[in-house]
Amino acid sequence: MLCLILVFGGCRKKAFDEYYGRPDNLQPPIYQVLQQRGNFTTLLAVIDKSGYKPTLSAAGYWTFFAPNDAAFQKYFTANNLTLDKIDSVTARKIVTYALVYNAFQTDHLSDYQSGAGWVPGAAFKRRTAYYDSFYTGPGPEGPNTVLISQNRNAATYQFGDNNNKYIPYFTSAFFASAKLTASDYNYFFPGTTFSGFNVVNGTVVNKDILAENGVIHEIDQVVLPLPSLEQKLATNSQYSVFKNLYDQFMIGYSANADITSRYNVLTGKSDKVYVKFYSALLSYAPNNENFLKLDDNDGQQNGYSMFAPTNDALTPYLNTVILEFYKDIKNLPPNIIADLLNAHMWTSIVWPSKFNTTANSLGEPARFNASADVVEKQFCSNGVFYGVSQVQKANVFSTVYARAYLDPAYSIMTRLLNDFLKTQVTSPTLKYTVFMMSDATLNALGYGFNTTTSNYTFTQNGSTTSGATPKAALQRILNLNIVPTPNGELNSLAGDGIAETNGGEYIRWHNNTVSSGRTVELGQTLTVVDSRTYSNGKVYFLNSGLLDAPTKTIAADIAANAGTSTAQGPYYDFYQYLINSTAYSAAAGEINNIQLGGNYTVFIPTQAAMKQAVVDGFLPGTTTIVGGVKTFASFTTNPTTTADKDLVARFIYFHILNGITIAPDGKKGVNGTPFPTLLKDSQGNTLNLITFNQPNNLKIQDNQVRTATVTPPNNNSYFPATSNYLGNRALLHQIDNYLRYNY
Known part of the structure; x- marks a missing residue:
């Protein structure tokens, strides 16, 4: 029985190993693959110094942009170094910045891992294993305050996110999708030929080298961690005025208990740790290595852009434009400073060929000449940096809005x-x-x-x-x-x-x-x-006052130009008919059917035209026969019969356009446009007038195809009371004929 157990037990173990054991064709881990290749001896030594040999020799899921021996030889020569001068800190930077989370062969490296799935050809960056972590600098505890950068925008920090840097790479698939060309790449890396698969300034010479724990892409350059936009801005004093605007007005510090506890455990020190954050007024935080985080991986497909004006460009602009009325920069409101900075910040990559089509947070393109105005450019870990010899003249500072704003x-x-x-x-x-x-x-x-x-x-x-x-x-x-x-x-x-x-x-x-x-x-x-x-x-x-809104009624505007019986104004007869008609409300002091807040145009016939209306039977009055011709005798402005009262009301309503104010400026109702009046027929249908509007020549056509012309304003007096009289959401015009309706 014991023999049988041993026999069957051995068979089961053999079957288990055959099913679950390591396949014969499985490649070894990344470290061992590099050893087998034979041209990564320097990189292997650097990996050893970095302490990452166990990681790259064990299970995992990585993409490794591996510089070959020739790449290290170029690096040593350019920096006057030898392998023995590479310390563990530098070694760790080289290794971790080349090490990307998740394994990506070239069939997916150009694709963006969105929450909804792969987006082909949309990615040009990946998150690396490298991050800056804690550092010291000016802060609440003095010049050596322990700090950590914010890892979200809007002055926020997410504990557990190390703010890992991204490494950019450039593929033909991405360039085709983004409609970019080799010149966009060479603008930043003029010493490297665009091959269709470049990593920073390096060229991928062997791709898709498979390993048990990931994928290796061999490159011909050693790439150290790129600076963030914040770090890049600090490297050149010719941008110090621009940088000072951030430092003086847009930066704050917040003590963080979780980060402090982590720091104390890691270092054994008791310092308090502060998150260095940028104001939420800014479109992004230059020290944030993540992108917008609308999607966890959105940093794969976009980044920030910063155009930093030189001191020679920014200083005179500050003095002559921004500080014209505030005099001292300390007096500037935060929103003005934020607008000035945001004018130079883009929450997207501004590619050299797309300055004119990529908008910043103010909705404005990069108003720079990529050849003449850019004095420095660099791809950074969280975006692109341009040093420029011009200021982005934001609309808020250059349009009519600026005069009040500043x-x-x-x-x-x-x-x-x-x-x-x-x-x-x-x-x-x-x-x-x-x-x-x-x-x-x-x-x-x-x-x-x-x-x-x-x-x-x-x-x-x-x-x-x-x-x-x-x-x-x-x-x-x-x-x-x-x-x-x-x-x-x-x-x-x-x-x-x-x-x-x-x-x-x-x-x-x-x-x-x-x-x-x-x-x-x-x-x-x-x-x-x-x-x-x-x-x-x-x-x-x-000189004083302002253009204020009128308060009187339209009827009062007519009255203002009516005069008296002994000193009659141009609207006198029309007004007399109005105030005695059913079209007028004495209690409201206004024409009936006029709506508060509505727009109106009132056409008031001359006295001669109103006399003709009496003769033609469109207004009540008396006539006489002279030489066999009916001739005007007098106005009956206060008729007693219902028929005559209705006649007056219809006359008045037909001379008022409802919902539109028209001036003789050639802009509205140019070529025979119908507009509704206040008059309706017996079936309730609105009756229209037709306008023909040319500059200084406004004509009105009535229902019977008769024409009246707006008389010219009397320019011998200030704001004459004939035509173009400014009423309450209304214009009053005198016309040389009265208007007939079909009723």
């Missing part, structure tokens, strides 16, 4: 622009004219901003309201002071003109004076005292 005297206007119009007024392709609104002027009108509650306020007679109501009022005022001028229509305010503002209301100018509906109501004259031109328009400064 002057603390316009803080409320800046907040309003940020809330409502920043995207538009900072676009270099959208042209604007801006009338400046200082804090002092807005305060004088009762408006302010409560920084504690972050609310706009309005104070009147000692009572303050805040929130949506003053914010809406300020938005309307802001829109009145910003005019889209795609063709530079307001580059000169000499002469006379009218312009539609951003909110759809109109302003007028006359010999370097300007007016809005409110200034007309108050009888004010605002004089332009200065101006400045920016990349997308012009800003004007007024």
